[in-house]
Amino acid sequence: MSSIAKPKLTWAGRSVIGVPYLWLLLFFMLPFLIVLKISISEMETVAFKDLITWVDGVLQVRVKLSNYLFITQDDLYFKTYLASLKYAGITTALCLMVGYPFAYFMARAAKAVQPALLMMVMLPFWTSFLLRVYAWKGLLTEGGWVATVLDALRIDQLLIATNLIPGPGQYMNTPFSLVLGMVYTYLPFMILPLYANLSKMDMRLLEAASDLGATPWVTFWKVTVPLSRAGIVAGSMLVFIPCVGEFVIPELLGGPQTLMIGRVLWDEFFANNDWPMASSVAVVMILLILVPLALFNKAQADQEAHR
């Protein structure tokens, strides 16, 4: 770059970055601060009281922490947060167990078929997620395709024994249907970053390992898996974080046993009209996903650096 063009570009560059930056600050950052503020505001009949007011020349700060006290002390909230983390964790583990071999085999398939395989993983994205989740309702109700197959294979006995469904043939609105729906929805989010990572792997490293006498099994665990760490973290976070706050799937496929925090937030807001409480629930949820979010950010940066 010539020295004359440089200052010009910086000025132009600043304004180019400035637009999306400001936009993000205004519509992403600021709303969070407002949620934080409302979560500790007292509610009057229609409006929130101001946090800071001047009364007779004295600065008054009114902060209400009772919502947070309520969340930490009330059993329902605590259990719901725990359940959300549990189901998100189970979903992530299952997605990894199914998705890692899937992405691995995709990356090792013949080069000519890989674009087609990738296309086939992405294609369901283009058809509505809502419709695909709804489809499981039909598949799992009595007489549905999957329900019939599960009955025939006697898998229902296993699910009853592990307490995932209450009785024979009752697959819908259970922890089983919830986890199945979440794994189904989020599996591509696990496969895609893993595939991106595994397909770029330097095959010479694997050859080197086998030349040095490692069996395929040892090579896989000692070379392939550690090298794909960034992909594993990115995929897992891409599944785990949205699952914690998932609303649509628990609403359509979950049941009374599977109350999740996204649903609680929804009800506080839409049914109870308690905006400060909904905000507090949201703030606690953000705190829960803060560490996973940082992990995700780091994994994204790692993958970017490896390009």
Next chain:
Amino acid sequence: MSKPLAIPAYQRRGQWIARAWLTAGFVFLYLPIVALVVYSFNNSPLPTVWGGFTLQWFAKLAEDTEILGGLWLSLKIAFCTASAAVVLGMLAAWGLAKFKRFGGRTLMVGMINAPLVMPEVIIGLSLLLMLVSIQRALGYPERGMLTIWLGHLLVGMAYATVVIQARLQDLNPQLEEAAQDLGARPLQVFFLITLPMIAQSLASAWLLTFTLSLDDVVLAAFLSGPGSSTLPLVIFSRARLGLDPSINAVATVVIAVVSLAVVGGSYALARAERRRAQEIAQATRA
């Protein structure tokens, strides 16, 4: 592959497992879609019992004003979302690719990555609370199409940035430098060199954000007002009540449109790619 005898036994077994795993995975991914389509032709009052072939659900769909109105609104919002998201995403991606170091870059990268994974209930709630505060102060905007668009644009922009950024990173910077050395001004460089090279990623970003917007329930539920029910909101409220053949019919229409668009799109892309390869070959010969 040409010498099957040379492949050790464990590798052949591995290939068999690989094929089985991939097949099972794809069956899992596509089974619900197939079921949706099959049952949209089901002539039976019971949703899971097959009662013969019919087109009655499609005929009813054509008269369903709730669904048609929702579809029209959704298409309008999706179009505006995708167009704006590509512009914002391109600016952000270009800025991030060009400038590796500037004050607040980490914050910006974080703000772009966060909406990709952030639970939608949080984004919807926080955006709504802010818009309500603004509305109380200014009397504007009313909840409706505009507010839904803002919410979709926030998430769509993040996705668009990631897609476009991936392409910009693979770009050879020497091409831009060469144009600059030949006297092109920065804007000329951008429109004549950079833009044509990232055009394909702009198109895929546009399509991705379009479908994301067309598909969203949660943000729309928070941000919509009375009388502005998008198609997913209509479907969701029906799906909550139980199985409904009208949803299957909608699904079949959506899947048919998407399949046509994907086939047509890939064909057009392949043709454009071939033409470009020819042009490059001609240019190098000349």
